[in-house]
Amino acid sequence: MLLSPMIKRFFSTGGVHLKQVTFRNLRGKKVSSQQWLARQLTDPYIEKARMMNFRCRSAFKLTEIDDRFRILQPGFNVIDCGAAPGSWTQVAVNRVNANGKKHDDRRGKVISVDRNNFHPIDGAIILGNSDFTSAETQEKIKVYLGQERVDVVLSDMAPNATGIREMDVENILNLCYSTLRFALQVSRTGASLIVKLWQCKESKQLEDDISKYYEDVRVMKPNASRTDSAEIFLMAREFKGVVAP
Structure with a gap:
């Protein structure tokens, strides 16, 4: 559906802020470009991210999950996989007190990894230009952990889309299983895990596999x-631990 050259929308972000957004000079742009601009400029989470100094709107996905289940606590150790541009890391740093701003709480640790470089975040250990799935990167993470165990492993990783559904599903499942295998190695008993994937019939098998190691697994x-x-x-919550054969 074509959008008119000038579109005015009013929207509220949590009843706090009201902003008028105006499109101008859209004539000649592709329909897909017009629709993308409309979504960007009228998405309340984008506006809220700007207001709260989050690097992107995805921060609110993790915020919502943690508000409900409280998996990020002061003093916790967190691994953030596929972290760029860093919005999940920002949430994790604040909630586990990795930046030490809550002087009365324990100070946690956040290690953030991405294949792309991204700007530093106060309180986080940033491993940019690093492929989480590689053995080399995973060994680096273990060095930063030292003798400590991990309380939460997060993965917002997604592969570059190929346009071939079966291949895209296989690629993101491979990332999920890579995250799970690493979590089994470094997590303390009772730890949590979050992985992103696409809606697909294969997701049930992944859910079942994760359930072998965690007491509570939910689709969010x-x-x-x-x-x-x-x-x-x-x-996934309440990591059971891995029993050696």
Whole structure:
């Protein structure tokens, strides 16, 4: 559907802020570009992210999950996989007190990894230009952990889309299983895990596999996740530990 050259929308972000957004000079742009601009400028989570100094709107996905289940606590150690541009890391740093701003609480640790470089975040250990799935990167993470165990492993990783559904599903499942295998190595008993994947029939097998190691596994679709997006999250709590054969 074509958008008119000038579109005015009013929207509220949590009843706190009201802003008028105006499109101008859209004539000649592709329909897809007009629709993308409309979504960007009228999405309340984008506006809230700006107001709260989050690097992108995805911060509210993790915020919503943690507000409900309280998996991020002061003093916790967190691994953030696929962290760029850093919004999940920002949430994690604040909630586990990795930046030490809550002087009366224990100070946690956040290690953030991404194949892309991204700007530093106060309180986080940033491993940019690092492929989480590589053995080299995982060894680096273990060095930073030292003798400590991990309380939460987060993965907002997603592969570059190929346009071939079967291949895209296989690629994101591979990322999920890579995250799970690493979590089994470094997590303390009782730890939590969050991984992102696409809605697909294969997700049930992944859920079952995670359930072998965690007491409680749930499929999540946060309100901040766009309705036209196929993304879902598997959230697992209460890591059972791994019994050596």
